[in-house]
Each structure stands twice: as C-alpha cells, then as structure tokens.
Amino acid sequence: MAFQSTxxxxxxxxLLLSAILFISYLCIGMSFPIVPLYVSGQLRFGNVWAxxxxxxxxxxxxxxxxxxxxxxxxxxxxxxxxxxxxxxVAGASMALVAGLLAHMPLPSFLLLLVSRLLLGLGESLVAVxxxxxxxxxxxxARSGRVLALVGAAIYGALAVGGPIGLALFGRFxxxxxxxxxxxxxxxxxxxxxxxxSVAPHPGAERPSxxxxxxxxxxxxxxVCFQGxxxxxxxxxxxxxxxDRGWDYAGLGLTAFGxxxxxxxxxxxxLPDRIGGLAVAVGxxxxxxxxxxxxxxxxxxxxxxxxxxxxxxxCSLIYPAMGREVVRRVEPHLRGTALGGFSAFQDLAYGLTGxxxxxxADRAGYGSVFLxxxxxxxxxxxxxxSLRKMRxxxxx
Numbered sequence: 094m095a096f097q098s099t100x101x102x103x104x105x106x107x108l109l110l111s112a113i114l115f116i117s118y119l120c121i122g123m124s125f126p127i128v129p130l131y132v133s134g135q136l137r138f139g140n141v142w143a144x145x146x147x148x149x150x151x152x153x154x155x156x157x158x159x160x161x162x163x164x165x166x167x168x169x170x171x172x173x174x175x176x177x178x179x180x181x182v183a184g185a186s187m188a189l190v191a192g193l194l195a196h197m198p199l200p201s202f203l204l205l206l207v208s209r210l211l212l213g214l215g216e217s218l219v220a221v222x223x224x225x226x227x228x229x230x231x232x233x234a235r236s237g238r239v240l241a242l243v244g245a246a247i248y249g250a251l252a253v254g255g256p257i258g259l260a261l262f263g264r265f266x267x268x269x270x271x272x273x274x275x276x277x278x279x280x281x282x283x284x285x286x287x288x289x290s291v292a293p294h295p296g297a298e299r300p301s302x303x304x305x306x307x308x309x310x311x312x313x314x315x316v317c318f319q320g321x322x323x324x325x326x327x328x329x330x331x332x333x334x335x336d337r338g339w340d341y342a343g344l345g346l347t348a349f350g351x352x353x354x355x356x357x358x359x360x361x362x363l364p365d366r367i368g369g370l371a372v373a374v375g376x377x378x379x380x381x382x383x384x385x386x387x388x389x390x391x392x393x394x395x396x397x398x399x400x401x402x403x404x405x406x407c408s409l410i411y412p413a414m415g416r417e418v419v420r421r422v423e424p425h426l427r428g429t430a431l432g433g434f435s436a437f438q439d440l441a442y443g444l445t446g447x448x449x450x451x452x453a454d455r456a457g458y459g460s461v462f463l464x465x466x467x468x469x470x471x472x473x474x475x476x477x478s479l480r481k482m483r484x485x486x487x488x
Contacts, residue, residue, distance in 0.1 A: 103230040107242060109288060110230075114223050115246040117281030120181050120274040121150075121212060122254020124188065125327050126346060127262040127270060132205070133332070135267065136198040140332070140450035147328045148446025149206055153213025154439040159302045161221040162432025166425060170226035171290040177218030178285070181278035184211030185271050192268025213439075215278075220247070220435060225428040228419070229291030233427070236419040237369065240412030241361030245354050248404070251327070252350015259331075259343040300426075306433040308421055311479055312414045313437030315373060318472030319410045320441030322384045322403050322465035323349065328446045330387075330400065333458035339393040348397045352404025360409065369413035370483065373476040376413070380406025381469035388462040399462070406469070411438065417479075441468075 129143035165173045187208035194201040220243070227239035261270040306313075330345030364372050383402030390396035415434060422430040449461040 123258030144446030144450030151443030173222030180215030237364035
C-alpha cells in the first residue's frame with residue numbers, strides 16, 4: 094500500500110506569501126529601469142540625479158527598518174505587510190502624478206522623489222513583515238529557506254518587471270506605466286487578508302535597536318558590499334548598453350534575475366544544510382567574477398553573461414547571512430534584528446545610485462561595475478574573517 098505525504102500547511106502558506114509578494118513587488122520591478130531613463134531622458138537631469146531617483150527609495154528603507162522590525166515584533170507581521178502594500182499603492186500613484194507633470198521638470202522630479210520615499214517605506218514594512226511572518230509559520234530552523242523564497246519572489250519580480258516596465262514605458266510613457274504598477278500591490282493587499290497571522294511578542298523585554306545592531310553588523314556589512322553589484326546593474330546597466338550602442342539593453346535585470354532565481358530554487362536549502370558563512374564565501378567569489386566580466390566585456394553577450402553570474406552569486410548571500418542573524422537573537426527580537434540587518438543591504442542600494450552616477454560621469458559607465466567587483470571582494474574578506482572567528486570560538 095502506497096503512503097501519501099501529508100500536506101504541510103505552513104509550507105503552503107509560505108508559498109502563498111511568496112506569490113503575493115511577487116505580484117506586489119512588480120510595482121517596484123517595473124519602475125527600476127525606467128526611473129533613470131525618465132529622469133535623464135525626459136526631464137533632462139544628469140546621471141547623479143538619475144541615480145538619486147533610484148537610490149532615494151533605499152534611504153527611506155534604511156531609516157525605517159527599525160520601525161518595521163519593531164512594528165512586526167509588537168503588532169504582528171500581518172499589520173506591517175498590509176501597511177507596506179498600501180504605501181506601495183500610494184507611491185506608485187504619486188509617481189503617476191509626477192509623470193503627468195513631465196513638462197515641468199523640477200516639480201515632476203520632486204514629486205518623483207516623494208513617491209520613491211513612500212515606496213522605500215513600504216518596502217521596509219513589506220520585506221521585514223513577510224520574512225517574520227514566514228519564519229513564524231515554519232520555525233527558525235528553516236529561516237534560510239524562508240529568506241531564499243522571499244528573495245526569489247523579490248528578484249523574480251525584478252527580472253520580469255524590468256522588461257515589462259520598459260515595454261510599457263515605450264508604449265504608454267512613464268505615467269501610464271506607473272498607473273498600471275499601482276494596481277499590482279492593491280491586488281496583493283486584497284489577497285493577503287486571507288492569510289492567517291502569527292502571534293507577536295508584545296510583552297518581552299527588549300534591548301535598544303542599536304544594541305541589537307551591534308550583534309549583527311558584520312553580517313550586515315557582507316550584504317551591504319554584495320548589494321552594490323545588484324544596484325549597479327539595476328541603475329546603470331541599461332544606460333551602459335545604450336552608451337556603447339549595444340542591443341538588448343533591457344535584459345540586464347532579466348539575466349541577473351534568471352541566475353538569481355535559478356540558484357534560489359535549486360539550492361535555496363544550502364544555507365540551512367551547510368551553514369550561511371560557507372555559502373556566502375562561494376557566492377561572493379562568483380559575484381566578483383560576474384561584475385568583472387561586465388566591466389571588461391567587449392560585446393553585449395558577455396556583459397549579459399556577467400549579469401547572469403552576478404545573479405548567481407548574489408542569490409544566496411542574503412539568506413545565508415540572514416540565517417546567521419536569526420541564530421544570534423531571541424525570537425522576540427527577530428523582526429528587529431532582521432530589520433537592522435536588512436538596512437545594510439538598503440544602504441548599498443541607496444548609496445550606489447548617486448555615487449555610481451558620479452563615477453559614471455567621471456570615468457564612464459563601465460567603472461561602475463569595476464567598483465562592484467571591488468565591493469564583492471571586500472564582502473568576501475569579511476565573510477572569511479567571520480568564518481575564522483567562528484572556528485576560533487568553537488576551538
């Protein structure tokens with residue numbers, strides 16, 4: 094007699110959360126490649142301002158990760174996610190208004206910045222809330238799997254959203270694309286009401302946010318350096334291709350996302366199985382090779398291969414280091430710790446845009462990816478030092 098496996102309701106809920114996140118995050122994925130095109134092309138601002146248009150959302154996320162973690166720990170992850178999705182809708186709607194004012198460059202740009210700030214706050218709440226919600230379903234022992242699935246949803250949305258956004262931008266303009274993108278998180282907000290919540294930890298004693306950060310900042314530094322390579326592709330890969338007169342300019346995020354999601358799907362279990370630091374060391378080496386290949390590529394195919402390798406390398410670094418963070422804190426501090434840890438990645442995304450724009454103005458777009466190579470190597474050195482520190486502690 095054949096035995097049938099019992100369905101795992103917690104795993105099913107985690108997959109549902111990931112699917113809802115994917116649909117909602119298309120709102121951000123669609124805007125990623127077209128914001129610099131809109132700012133530099135239609136509004137006629139320079140590369141630094143185009144980079145700021147992308148990166149300012151991540152500054153808002155950095156400043157609110159602590160709030161998002163605290164809200165998730167105190168009020169529950171579901172509350173944080175619903176508020177975040179509402180902010181996605183508000184941010185995309187304000188970007189729509191900015192697009193309608195394209196004939197007034199300065200007011201349009203200022204409204205666009207406000208809309209990106211709203212998206213950044215929404216991202217802070219959604220990401221921390223979804224991760225805490227998922228870990229609440231399946232338990233901390235499978236936290237690496239949760240982080241891998243959540244990241245696959247996010248970067249899958251970036252991979253699909255980039256070409257969709259560029260196609261819609263060409264057909265309907267910036268305002269039309271933003272109108273469509275506002276609908277997606279609204280659909281996610283409606284769907285997520287049906288997902289059961291997990292209990293918060295309102296009464297437990299809590300150290301300060303900065304005390305929690307002090308326990309995880311080296312792990313955060315690794316994902317900070319890792320994030321520079323992705324941010325460089327998101328903000329400047331399209332402009333890099335256009336500057337060199339190459340075809341397939343819109344496929345950079347797609348190549349990155351395919352590599353990213355492929356590793357998450359096939360090897361997302363590795364951080365839980367062999368440890369986060371071991372996975373991070375190998376991943377950062379691959380990312381460095383990918384960034385170096387983009388910088389040195391003589392043709393678009395090799396540059397796209399570099400973006401694909403960067404996606405392969407970046408894929409498991411966040412869940413690998415996040416798993417180490419979860420293991421270092423108590424359950425009632427999980428949301429706060431993950432919020433602070435995630436802020437380091439946001440720092441990379443926020444700083445890369447404007448600084449890479451300044452670098453591109455001075456030394457060309459290729460130099461942005463050389464900087465990404467150096468950053469990945471720096472992250473690799475920190476991961477190796479953390480691994481050595483752990484080995485010493487256990488001996």
